Amino acid sequence: MSDEYHRDVLEKLTELVRDEFLEGEDEELTATTPLMEWGILKSIETTRLVTYVRTEFGVRVPPAQVTTENFRDLESIAGLVTALRG
Amino acid sequence: MEFGQTVAQRDRYQTIRDAGEYDWQRLGELGVLGAAIPVEHGGQGLGALDTALVFEAAGYGCHDTGLIFAAGAHLFATALPIAEFGSDSQKKKLPALCDGTLIGANAMTEPDAGSDIGALKTTAVRKDDGYVLNGMKSFVSNGPIADVYVTYAVTDPNAGHLGTTGFVVDTGTPGLVRSEPFGKLGMNGCAAGTVEFRDCVVPDDAVLGNGSLVFQHGMLWERACLFAIYLGVQDRLIERCIRHVKRRKQFGKRLSTFQSVSNRIVDMKLRLESARLLLYKACWAIDQDDVAVLPAALSKLAVSQAAVQTALDAVELFGGRGYQTDEGIEEHLRDAVGGLLFSGTSDIQRQLAALELGL
Numbered sequence A: 001m002s003d004e005y006h007r008d009v010l011e012k013l014t015e016l017v018r019d020e021f022l023e024g025e026d027e028e029l030t031a032t033t034p035l036m037e038w039g040i041l042k043s044i045e046t047t048r049l050v051t052y053v054r055t056e057f058g059v060r061v062p063p064a065q066v067t068t069e070n071f072r073d074l075e076s077i078a079g080l081v082t083a084l085r086g
Numbered sequence B: 001m002e003f004g005q006t007v008a009q010r011d012r013y014q015t016i017r018d019a020g021e022y023d024w025q026r027l028g029e030l031g032v033l034g035a036a037i038p039v040e041h042g043g044q045g046l047g048a049l050d051t052a053l054v055f056e057a058a059g060y061g062c063h064d065t066g067l068i069f070a071a072g073a074h075l076f077a078t079a080l081p082i083a084e085f086g087s088d089s090q091k092k093k094l095p096a097l098c099d100g101t102l103i104g105a106n107a108m109t110e111p112d113a114g115s116d117i118g119a120l121k122t123t124a125v126r127k128d129d130g131y132v133l134n135g136m137k138s139f140v141s142n143g144p145i146a147d148v149y150v151t152y153a154v155t156d157p158n159a160g161h162l163g164t165t166g167f168v169v170d171t172g173t174p175g176l177v178r179s180e181p182f183g184k185l186g187m188n189g190c191a192a193g194t195v196e197f198r199d200c201v202v203p204d205d206a207v208l209g210n211g212s213l214v215f216q217h218g219m220l221w222e223r224a225c226l227f228a229i230y231l232g233v234q235d236r237l238i239e240r241c242i243r244h245v246k247r248r249k250q251f252g253k254r255l256s257t258f259q260s261v262s263n264r265i266v267d268m269k270l271r272l273e274s275a276r277l278l279l280y281k282a283c284w285a286i287d288q289d290d291v292a293v294l295p296a297a298l299s300k301l302a303v304s305q306a307a308v309q310t311a312l313d314a315v316e317l318f319g320g321r322g323y324q325t326d327e328g329i330e331e332h333l334r335d336a337v338g339g340l341l342f343s344g345t346s347d348i349q350r351q352l353a354a355l356e357l358g359l
């Protein structure tokens, strides 16, 4: 169940980043692409992503959890969302 | 507006509003400087809504809006971040920040990083048991006179906006160079200047926390609570306009009998009361631990724009006297303009609101 949820979250987050942040220029985007390092998640994109997680999955990410470790790549964000869902 | 206020809130409001004389020490005694700081650290332990009421009362009572703004910058962007994120030794500064012994300042904005806080150039490089800070902060309220600075620097260039760290730096630390106050349009009771870090060495214990987290927390409170100053200012200004139009006669009649004059005042009141409700809602959301980004952005927009328009209306209602500096009307306009810029410009508030709406 949790694995399935994680997969679903990862899929939807990938879609968001691909369609909205990269506007289709996504050839190299994988679950472990370093989002911060590559400048894909700047402050506005991070805010959008946190809002998306809240509205799409009903999961509120506390500001203290918005860290470089948790937002390193799509895999770690999906892991965070899955963990926060409890 | 009195609905929903407890006796304690009303008493506190009246004490601050009617204090008569205001200076930094007095703001400490009145509990303004430490309103939102926990009681165990010398503050009043108030939530966001109660804190906003404190600043609203001070904005009404104190005619030096710059002084109350200085208190807001001190509380929301310096003392509060220390209370929320600080180490035990950093928190030892709080009683003195609350009683007015120490003055705090927040140094974020840089020549090339204003709205775009992800573009910070100030760096903090690890060395021995601390960090070496280098960089220029270009607009620091209380900067020329502060004792304690909360500042932000890049510590991990690969981590984008999350790669910044907040630091607490004391005046007198070698390498911290502050300017004389620079001239500005308004808020003249608050000295502002630049602060430069030149190989400024700070210990590990100067670290406050992740820069983005610390800064956003302070900004949220600022957008919601600090802007209550402008509610009090507008209350006072509207009362003054009403007295003026009821007294002054033109064409053999009191100005208040001209409907376009009284309509203008009704519109001022409408704008103020709408903005007030948004501000209270934003503060309430913070107190409920709800997501407050959208209400705070809307409130900041509404209050800051209302403050400018109301001040402009007041100048028109007073005519040539409103334009003369000795009447004390035009200064409200000069003091209001800054509100469109600090704590994030109007464009940035709209951007935050749009993001919250999923746009």
Ligand SMILES: Cc1cc2nc3c(=O)[nH]c(=O)nc-3n(C[C@H](O)[C@H](O)[C@H](O)COP(=O)(O)OP(=O)(O)OC[C@H]3O[C@@H](n4cnc5c(N)ncnc54)[C@H](O)[C@@H]3O)c2cc1C
Binding pocket: B073, B105, B106, B107, B108, B109, B113, B114, B115, B116, B139, B140, B141, B142, B187, B338, B339, B341, B342, B343, B344, B345, B346, B347, B348, B351
């Ligand atoms: C009275 C006052 C007190 C202040 N006190 C402090 C303080 O204590 N500490 C501190 O660090 N700073 C302080 N500031 C600085 C303030 O935070 C900045 O002025 C503000 O963030 C805007 O940055 P900027 O001046 O570099 O303008 P810029 O960011 O260069 O903006 C210029 C214009 O471009 C617009 N713009 C920029 N980016 C966008 C975008 N993405 N979309 C749409 N429009 C955009 C802005 O809205 C604005 O109209 C203070 C400012 C004032 C006026």
